[in-house]
Amino acid sequence: MLPDNEAQGRLGALGSPSLHEHKRDAQHGCAGARANHWMEQAIATARAGIAAGQSPFGAVIVAQGLVIAASHNQVWATLDPTAHAEISAIRLAAAERQTIDLSGCVIFSTCEPCPMCMAAIHWARLDAVVFGASIADAAAAGFNELRVPAQTLIEQGGSRVRLEGGCLAEICRGLFSEWRAAADSRAY
Numbered sequence: 001m002l003p004d005n006e007a008q009g010r011l012g013a014l015g016s017p018s019l020h021e022h023k024r025d026a027q028h029g030c031a032g033a034r035a036n037h038w039m040e041q042a043i044a045t046a047r048a049g050i051a052a053g054q055s056p057f058g059a060v061i062v063a064q065g066l067v068i069a070a071s072h073n074q075v076w077a078t079l080d081p082t083a084h085a086e087i088s089a090i091r092l093a094a095a096e097r098q099t100i101d102l103s104g105c106v107i108f109s110t111c112e113p114c115p116m117c118m119a120a121i122h123w124a125r126l127d128a129v130v131f132g133a134s135i136a137d138a139a140a141a142g143f144n145e146l147r148v149p150a151q152t153l154i155e156q157g158g159s160r161v162r163l164e165g166g167c168l169a170e171i172c173r174g175l176f177s178e179w180r181a182a183a184d185s186r187a188y
Helices: 033-051 085-097 115-123 135-140 150-157 169-181
Strands: 058-063 066-072 105-111 128-133 162-164
Touching (some): 033 058, 033 066, 033 085, 033 105, 033 169, 058 085, 085 105, 085 115, 115 150, 128 169, 150 162
Parallel strands (some): 105 128, 128 162
Antiparallel strands (some): 058 066, 058 105
16 A cells, blocks of 8 residues: 555556457456556555545546556545545646646546546546446445436536446445544545
C-alpha cells in the first residue's frame, strides 16, 4: 500500500494499455492484465485514503503506459465536497501535463463516476473510464449518490468517452467494508 503522501502524483511506468482488448479476464472482469494492474493501483490508492480517514474511493490516470496521476477521495481532508478521487486525479494529471486536455489518457476508478466526475472526465477529454464498483454499490454503502449511471450521461450528453465497468468489482466493493470497519469512517 502506498503511504498517503505517495498516493498522489506520478507513480512510474506500468506498461502499454490494453483497453482495446474485448476479451475479459474471467477471474477479474477486466479487459486484459494491464487493466487489472492499473485498477490494483487505484485500489491501493483508495486504501491509503481509508488509512488517512477519507472515504473508500481511488483513481489513477494512465497515459502511454505511465500512471501520471493517482489520488484518493479528499472530501473530509479538504472540506471540499468536489474533492472526489476522480476530480483530484484530473487536477493532478492536468498539472503534470500542463494542459486541461487529457486526450490519450484513461482513468481507472474504484467506483463508477458520479455525474460530477463523469462531466469532469468528459470536459478533460479523457479517452476512457474503467471502474470497479457501481454507483448503486456506493449508495448501498451510505453515500448520497445521484443514481444516474455514467453510461446514461455518456449517451444523453453525446460524450465520446468509452466506459468499461466491473473491473475487479468484488475487490472494489470490498473497499466499502474495509472503510466501514475503520474507526473514523464517515459518508457524505
